[in-house]
Amino acid sequence: FAAIAAIAATWVTYFAALFLNFGDFARFTPDTKALKKGNIWGLPVNLILFSLVAAITTAAASKVYGEVILEPAEISAKFDSAFLVLLAALTFAVATLGINVVANFVSPAFDFANVAPKHVTFRRGGLIAAVIALLLYPLHPWDNAPSFVNAIGSTMGPIFGVIVVDYYLIRKTQLNVPALYEEDGEFRFQGGWNVRAFAAGVVGAVFSSILPVYGPSGYGAALGPYSWFIGVVVAGVLYFAFSRGKSPHTARTAATEAPETTEV
Template sequence: MTDTDAGTGTRGTTTAVPLPEGYSPRLYNEDLAPATERKWGAFSIFNVWTSDVHSLFGYFLAASLFLVAGNTFKFLIGIGVGSLIIYWLMTLIGNAGVKTGVPYPVLARASFGTFGANVPALVRAVVATFWYGAQTSAAAGAIVAFLIRYDGPKNLHETTTLLDHTGLEVICYLFVWAAQLLIISKGMETVRRFQDFAGPAVWLMMLILAVGLSVKAGTLSFSVDMPAADLAALAKTATGLDVTPGSFAAIAAIAATWVTYFAALFLNFGDFARFTPDEKTLRKGNVWGLPVNLILFSLVAALTTASASKVYGEVILEPAAISAKFDSAFLVLLAALTFAVATLGINVVANFVSPAFDFANVAPKHITFRRGGLIAAVIALLLYPLHPWDNAPSFVNAIGSTMGPIFGVLVVDYYLLRKARLNIPALYKEDGEFRFQGGWNIRAFVAAGIGAVFSSILPVYGPEAYGATLGPYSWFIGVAVAGVIYFAVSGAKSPLAGKPTN
């Protein structure tokens, strides 16, 4: 396999593909070109979301928000509202991917400029790289939890230290890290096939975990028996949300936090949607993969958390820690392998594909999809000794302050200014319509910059909303402020509005 076929997994040429007339080698390679073969059906789009959500961090966040809700009914309201918002936003950006066929960094050229788009692309790549390392570490932890049941690995775990981790942790991290590269090096078609397996596998394991704990508890339980004050303290520690569990502020914060968790994928979901044949297929996959799947997954997380608290007498928010308590070594091994597969799934979907395209966009002549992904993987490996992801829950809201403004500019530019009509060939030309000021659209950067300032400052120093701080709403603030400013400074109508998509 050559680097040229790594992007889609469908091109098998061994010779260089000539540039289309007028296209710049600084803006084009085969991986960044509009998608031509579209094999991703509704089931594959559904599994984008099962792979993205059914991870250790996804479970941890859902279980933590369950504590914030106070009871299952309020939890489902918050998660339900958030899931519907996510569905609408993902379909919005997904339709742009279907219609244009281009990946996120190329679409960003229309609003940020042919070379200015490298900035939002690299911002997204940095976030993805952070999560790549975090998810790899979580998967390694699930394997460690199984291995320390045995004397040899347990002794290695307790007696060796390397890179601020135990020797066993380092070995497991390197194993998971290498396994991901093996999958991803085969290209996007292999990614699709892997996630079509990973998504259902994780669902099956989650159900086994929930049913097994419910049987052990002797009842179907959706409540955690804990004094209100202790519950509030635990919920705040787990999520950083300073709200009274069960209050209106808590329900609103649950919905907002759930939406913000997907902030990065709001930008680059088009990387996957562009491989679907039409918008109808996309919507079908999104309906089942987002509101339906998200709500059911969250319900299973709530059931598992509540049942585990009754069985073990403590609230455990990490599924790997729950499964490690099982008496059966087979079940612990099955859980460890499943959680590892789940993490591979989300890393492939959310944390590899995006930086692979984003880094390729910086230097298309030299960086292909596969090389871009390798860069992300190497950075995640270098970050491992620092383990910056230890405070991941707080990071969820932090990324909202950077992702929101970029999303606001993109959506306003594509839908409100350009009326969903884009001159695709011009995206690959240095002197085309998206040159702006030397390849940079200063208006977009001003709008996004001001939006980032507001979304960073208001949650800390701003007024309260619904009886709580604005912390959970940083992403929404960034979208609104940047979008309004960009629309105002760009004029009510783009020169391209009314022209057909090429």
């Protein structure tokens, strides 16, 4: 059970990084109904079918070749048919391209474009992300996949915790949309920086990064897969405590007419 739970936590951490990308795709949905439909087909249904195919393929390969082979490429390398080998290679290429466009291209392209919208377009942002990826490739930080995923989770978790608490608990799902485009509106925070959010995120990252490694003897390895969850809880609780009693609206906004709100 502990092993299955650790694997499940690693899966959640892996996909949790895409939670922060969600707005980059949700902005193009025509309505909430389409959004929910896409989530159902794209997440639980797709993941269950994918897992079933992977399990059946691995089990069948162990019967045919007499050994458990976990790498799909190694299974396809044993095919006697050149056509099947080429088909498998094409499938791997398309799958790799698809997941990288979703996870590693769209979001950073928007991020770089948002930093300097006058100079960086979506296309230029994507090219910048691609160059950075090429520079990082020789380092191969992802060779140890679980450790790499948990390292990402230790920083993504606190950010996710702050966002969820701010939207659902502090703002009660009511977002002042016009203020997003006001230079001195409520989202100006402290000189342009939300100090409370940064403080909670940093402390959460410290806990999620250090506790699994330097925690109580014998617990470090066990806590490793749950670094994302640790970061979410610690950063979320701290941000709620820091923001308690503080209205998200500025005095200037409160003094004028009620701001237009929308529920996302």
